[in-house]
Amino acid sequence: MPDFAAIPKWINGQLGDRLPVSDRGLAYGDGVFETLRVVQGRPVLFDYHLERLQLGLQRLQIKHDWAALENEIMAYPGCQQDGVVKLLVTRGQGGRGYGTQNIQGPTRVFSWHELPVYPDSHYTHGISVYSCRQSLSANTSLAGLKHLNRLEQVMARQEWGDDYQEGLMLDGEGNVIEGVFSNLFVVQKGTLLTPDLKQSGVAGTMRRWLLECFAGSGYQVDVGQVTLQDIRLADEWFFCNSVYGIWPVRQWEDRTWIVGNITRQAQQWIKDRWQF
Amino acid sequence: MPDFAAIPKWINGQLGDRLPVSDRGLAYGDGVFETLRVVQGRPVLFDYHLERLQLGLQRLQIKHDWAALENEIMAYPGCQQDGVVKLLVTRGQGGRGYGTQNIQGPTRVFSWHELPVYPDSHYTHGISVYSCRQSLSANTSLAGLKHLNRLEQVMARQEWGDDYQEGLMLDGEGNVIEGVFSNLFVVQKGTLLTPDLKQSGVAGTMRRWLLECFAGSGYQVDVGQVTLQDIRLADEWFFCNSVYGIWPVRQWEDRTWIVGNITRQAQQWIKDRWQF
Numbered sequence: 001m002p003d004f005a006a007i008p009k010w011i012n013g014q015l016g017d018r019l020p021v022s023d024r025g026l027a028y029g030d031g032v033f034e035t036l037r038v039v040q041g042r043p044v045l046f047d048y049h050l051e052r053l054q055l056g057l058q059r060l061q062i063k064h065d066w067a068a069l070e071n072e073i074m075a076y077p078g079c080q081q082d083g084v085v086k087l088l089v090t091r092g093q094g095g096r097g098y099g100t101q102n103i104q105g106p107t108r109v110f111s112w113h114e115l116p117v118y119p120d121s122h123y124t125h126g127i128s129v130y131s132c133r134q135s136l137s138a139n140t141s142l143a144g145l146k147h148l149n150r151l152e153q154v155m156a157r158q159e160w161g162d163d164y165q166e167g168l169m170l171d172g173e174g175n176v177i178e179g180v181f182s183n184l185f186v187v188q189k190g191t192l193l194t195p196d197l198k199q200s201g202v203a204g205t206m207r208r209w210l211l212e213c214f215a216g217s218g219y220q221v222d223v224g225q226v227t228l229q230d231i232r233l234a235d236e237w238f239f240c241n242s243v244y245g246i247w248p249v250r251q252w253e254d255r256t257w258i259v260g261n262i263t264r265q266a267q268q269w270i271k272d273r274w275q276f
Numbered sequence: 277m278p279d280f281a282a283i284p285k286w287i288n289g290q291l292g293d294r295l296p297v298s299d300r301g302l303a304y305g306d307g308v309f310e311t312l313r314v315v316q317g318r319p320v321l322f323d324y325h326l327e328r329l330q331l332g333l334q335r336l337q338i339k340h341d342w343a344a345l346e347n348e349i350m351a352y353p354g355c356q357q358d359g360v361v362k363l364l365v366t367r368g369q370g371g372r373g374y375g376t377q378n379i380q381g382p383t384r385v386f387s388w389h390e391l392p393v394y395p396d397s398h399y400t401h402g403i404s405v406y407s408c409r410q411s412l413s414a415n416t417s418l419a420g421l422k423h424l425n426r427l428e429q430v431m432a433r434q435e436w437g438d439d440y441q442e443g444l445m446l447d448g449e450g451n452v453i454e455g456v457f458s459n460l461f462v463v464q465k466g467t468l469l470t471p472d473l474k475q476s477g478v479a480g481t482m483r484r485w486l487l488e489c490f491a492g493s494g495y496q497v498d499v500g501q502v503t504l505q506d507i508r509l510a511d512e513w514f515f516c517n518s519v520y521g522i523w524p525v526r527q528w529e530d531r532t533w534i535v536g537n538i539t540r541q542a543q544q545w546i547k548d549r550w551q552f
Binding site for chain 2: 023028091139153
């Protein structure tokens with residue numbers, strides 16, 4: 001894409017791309033973020049992203065004026081330009097130490113990025129999935145949020161190169177939780193399973209939307225414990241997020257799958273709604 | 277302290293106090309830090325801090341030239357000025373996404389801070405300790421490191437105001453692990469206990485030094501599981517870190533303690549070595 005299409009970054013509503021090193025986002029990962037796909041000048045699942053952002057700020061007790069923040073997000077030109085927008089909100093600038101008194105904040109960083117280019121085959125034929133050794137830790141107060149403490153994902157992603165398109169992550173007990181950058185659904189005999197995320201994982205916006213679509217179309221969906229055996233016995237399974245949509249799984253460990261009907265149905269819902 | 281004594285921050289060996297927002301320290305907490313007390317122009321436990329920093333960089337697979345980094349740290353004027361030095365090293369600048377290809381790094385941020393002022397009574401009579409509801413999650417690949425994913429400490433510290441001087445943190449199973457910004461030792465009938473940190477917690481440099489002092493002086497020290505019952509039955513117990521040294525515990529839940537002999541002995545070792 002030509003340079004002239006690039007949208008400049010905003011910091012606290014102003015053009016800018018540098019932050020003071022005293023920001024608590026850097027010091028402690030003390031903040032949250034959202035990654036939105038923009039299609040035909042509108043962010044996909046905008047409301048769901050905003051709701052999760054607000055929930056994260058509340059859960060972390062980051063003081064903010066939600067109406068002003070929402071207006072600032074709406075005004076960011078990146079939200080009207082097809083591509084990917086990243087919204088990052090930290091508690092702000094503060095001194096050394098974990099205490100949250102005397103913080104100047106919150107800090108808002110908005111940036112726009114070109115849509116990553118993935119081969120069509122990820123979508124049409126499915127992906128090959130790696131089994132990560134890095135596990136996801138359990139913590140009910142942080143589970144579900146898209147906070148800035150993401151070392152587990154960074155460590156997991158370093159385990160493989162280009163041979164796989166996603167990595168499967170388990171919790172410390174060996175339960176299936178999610179991909180490194182996606183959620184997942186497993187289909188067994190027409191019933192869908194997706195991991196409960198009360199202890200670990202990120203509650204993705206596309207996962208939420210698909211849960212509603214499946215429920216609205218009469219499918220049975222169980223949100224609960226998912227084991228490796230559930231995946232071995234799956235008739236079909238897929239990963240999802242709000243940037244790429246749905247990638248069916250073609251290969252994992254010693255098993256292969258062809259793209260199943262329920263996966264195709266879910267892909268069609270996304271195509272009907274957003275044409276991607 | 278007068279302003280003229282303040283030491284300016286360094287970023288990558290140059291004067292500076294702002295970082296690009298594309299730095300992975302901000303995006304994912306993808307880095308490590310150290311906080312060193314400088315006494316009489318020399319950092320306390322310098323070697324132990326450097327060893328933990330190096331271990332963290334290795335464990336996170338952050339590419340770096342250790343010799344150059346060590347030289348840069350040695351050259352930072354803050355390391356010769358009494359106060360507190362914070363060394364923060366991130367993986368560097370990179371694009372969106374967890375992958376670690378094409379990163380420009382590492383990023384080094386060094387800052388100097390005045391020594392926090394604590395009342396003498398914390399040291400002489402002991403502190404009052406809060407029981408945190410926020411737990412510490414378990415993850416063997418990250419345990420022990422002083423990495424930048426510190427939301428659990430931030431959440432814990434928000435639970436109380438000024439009524440307590442430290443907060444006791446447990447893991448998900450209810451085992452005692454550490455304070456919010458300190459490690460801890462428990463004394464029962466002349467034997468010391470300190471929590472094992474293979475699953476959770478930060479392996480403090482003062483904890484390491486005290487473990488060596490106790491062992492060298494013929495004390496029995498068990499590094500293992502510590503329960504709340506162990507604390508209830510403690511004859512004395514104390515918190516430690518390399519900035520404030522040792523704070524005995526005076527009060528926790530429905531129990532009070534007076535400062536014990538082993539705690540005083542450990543305080544004396546620090547005074548003999550560094551005069552604080």
